[in-house]
Amino acid sequence: MDLREDFLQLVWKYQYFDKKNLQTETGEKIEIVQIGFHNFGEGPDFHDSVIRLDGVTLHGHVEVHKFSSDWKQHAHGGDPAYNSVILHVVWENNQEVLRNDGTPMPTVELKGKIFLDVWRNYERLLDYKSELPCAHAVRNVPEIIRFSTLEKALVERLHEKSELILSLLNANKGDWEETTYQWLFTCFGFKINAQSMSELASKVPYKILHKHRGQTAVIESMLMGNAGLLPEESAETYVQFLIQEYKFYQKKYSWDSQLKRQNWSFMGARPSNFPTLRIAQLAAILSNAPNLLQAVMEDSRDFLAFKKLLQVRTSDYWQYHYNFGKASEKQVLKGISETVLELLIINFVIPIWFSYGRYFQQQEWQERCFDLLQEVKSEKNHIIRKFESAGWEAANSFDSQGMIGLYKTQCQAKKCLQCKIAQSLIKSESK
Structure with missing residues (x-):
């Protein structure tokens, strides 16, 4: 199995490993007080973590790697952003890592400690060779989790479109009429x-x-x-x-x-x-x-x-x-045509409403977007057909727009373990 670093991050995030008698590779006892906040940007993987090392409380960051040698390979030693790392979490400790002062970096190895059911779910339910890695299991995910996943993906998609509109608005010196007019023309171009x-x-x-x-x-x-x-x-x-x-x-x-x-x-x-x-x-x-x-x-x-x-x-x-x-x-x-009208609601009206709500900080416009999208039929394209083949039907354009956003940001990039659906599929029953 291809063991991915984001899987190890998930294991740390949800503590899917045996913490009894947990020690660093140099024999120091570890107590995890605060896991930290998962960082998806530059810098260490988890910020504001707290651990006790042989009774001494340390505040800082946690970095996760497949191999400890990845620390040097990624040149973290020369990056000031990593000076505050208090714990190195790895699958295999294949090379000693030293701090800038020459002392060993506190390192914990996860090999042999990850819960067996998490291992099995990860191997069985996620096929990274597939365009939809969770296709054969997604229908088993509770509906509430699927809905919340689509809602998050939809909001992110609308946020991305609103950035384009707000950029137009800025170029038009705050003229909403002109901006709406220009966005209408862009949408009437229908990509081509x-x-x-x-x-x-x-x-x-x-x-x-x-x-x-x-x-x-x-x-x-x-x-x-x-x-x-x-x-x-x-x-x-x-x-x-x-x-x-x-x-x-x-x-x-x-x-x-x-x-x-x-x-x-x-x-x-x-x-x-x-x-x-x-x-x-x-x-x-x-x-x-x-x-x-x-x-x-x-x-x-x-x-x-x-x-x-x-x-x-x-x-x-x-x-x-x-x-x-x-x-x-x-x-x-x-x-x-009716189909084109529906596409214009999705691509023209909804992004204008969402952008307007963002600009004036009026939350009700976002709710109006969601209400209207649930009135409009789902689009029919190659992305929606992938989800339908997996047994997940799009009831309306709220669903289909969420699916398009989810596919483009998570599925294509194989960022499955940042997705609530995959997280639900590999969830451990041991905790």
């Missing part, structure tokens, strides 16, 4: 065109478009022109109008640079996700929304309200076009 959509929003400020509310074609001309997607000329009357309007506003607002068609991905995108059609939909949304921030914060409290905000009709041209120039034989699907 997210960066280009973000750049487009930064080129055409919301306050300019808001002046032309109710003028869908004018807003469309500004966005298509700055996106670099308008043709230079066209035989189609509507497209000619867009070109003329863009040229007028280009001079008025001194737009001297624009994106280019090569900035946008059409290949690999379904026609319904072409950037031209998405920009036309955005133009219709912005033309109809009286105030974007208010619409997102107050008028989108449930799925039906959000659906009303986004299910607006594009201009007639886009009823039969996915791109400029060539009409579709069949009518383009009306409005935004």
